[in-house]
Amino acid sequence: MIYLDYQATTPLAPEAREAMLQWLDGTDGGGFGNPHSPHRMGRQARAAIEVARDQVAALFPPGGSIVFTGSATEAINLAIRGSGAGGTVAVSAIEHAAVLDTAGAIGPCHRLKVDGKGVCDPDQALPADTRLICVMQVNNEIGTIQPAGRWHGRAQDAGALYLCDAVQAYGKLLLADADLITISAHKFHGPKGVGALWIRDGVKLTAQMTGGGQEAGIRSGTLSPALVAGMGAAAAVAAQRMDDDRAHVERLWKAARRLMADWDLNGSEMDRWHGNLNLRREGLDVNRLMNDCREVMFSAGSACASGSGRTSHVLAAIGLTTREAKNSIRLGFGRYTTMVQIEEAARLLNEGAEAQGV
Structure with missing residues (x-):
């Protein structure tokens, strides 16, 4: 199998698995305490x-503290609900459902627009009573990188707090300044079931x-x-390998773009994490492609929305029609993806699309 759903x-x-084992099997007599x-x-x-708290904190801006949670979704809920x-x-139109649904559930929620490339401009108007701005650093569906640092400045000017969902950025890019930042271990080669909320010094949560x-x-x-421990080890490895991982992803990106040149790219090509390749092909039946290319693990959208039957709100926000959105696939790759896998996946996906006559 070729895994392309990073x-x-x-x-x-x-390294994360090794760090976890002591606390799973009782090594040295203290593993289950x-x-x-x-x-x-x-x-x-x-x-x-x-130790893990220090390892995770090392990739955050200075002047804050880490609270471990069960997931990024829990961290987001604590940040939004607990901040007042x-x-x-105010939330960008391409936020993860954890942000959109939580913000919408607690009171007035203002949608911030994105352009056709999937970038949210900080110069747009805000409601006068804005208390919290939520703009992610890297989008989970189309990989676009947002001007998060500018959004933090905008929030300061508005007398508001700024929450940055950095789930797709942590361990890959330098994190932007913010008041609250959320991450999830399993998005940077750590275990599932643990996340964290970074809180800037002086910010109080309920x-x-x-x-x-x-x-x-x-x-x-508890x-x-x-x-x-697994999260901490994964963070430490990410810190050590960030430059090498980025260079590896760039090589894979260039190869994938060349091999799939007949596909249209969704979102910005430049303002983007290049481990995310969201493509469309007119007339493509994505369900049939998945069935025909069962050896390639890819997505028709974000994992949270897959199977819902709903059109991706991210692809709709950048101006795609319902048909164009349903003709789209997402390929995600990273540290452990090989060039051979990219080449074979591109061959299979291209053949699958051509078999449909598209």
Whole structure:
């Protein structure tokens, strides 16, 4: 099988797996301790979590702290719901459903427009009562990179907070300044089931899940040392390999663009993470292509929307018709993708499209 769905999830890094094993199988007699217990086993587990906290924090801007969560979705909910009440939350039209649905559920929500390339311009008007601005750094469907640093400045000028969903950016790009930043371990070769919220010093949040208050008093629940340790190890590897990973992705991107030159690109070619290739071909039956190319793991949209039958809100926001959106596929690749896999996948997908006469 050829795995080309890196935006949905990434393969677990061997280093992350190794870091997790001690806290899964009881190596050295302390692997199953509760990290919130005061005895020696608990302190050992807690020490592993704090090592991981430092590893994860190393890729964030200075002047903030990390709260571990069960996912980026939980982190987003804590950031949006916990940052205050009243006022309007302004969100880009191409945000992940975790942002759009949460912002829409709590009160007035203003949609920020994107252009035909999928970029959200910070110069557009904001409601006078805007209290929070949410613009992701890298889009999960079309890979476009947003001017996140400028959005942070815009939020400061408006007296608002800025939340940046950096799920697709963390470990790949330098993170922009923000007040709140969310990430998910399984998007940078860590385990599923653990995420984090970075909170700028001085920003106060209200807990949204009551209980023990284990994480800074604002997130309750026993942390998994194994998951957190795996996240930390994945972050450390990403920090070491960021330049090499980016160079590898650029080589794969150039090859894929050359081999699939007959496909139209959705979104900006330049303002984009090049590990995301969202393409369309007029008249393409994507379901048939998936059936005919079962050895290639790719997506018809974001994993969260697949199977819903709904047109991608991201592709609609950049001006694609419903038909064009349904003629689109997403290929995602990265650290563990080989050139041979890209070449073989392109051959299979091209042959599949040609068999449909498109």
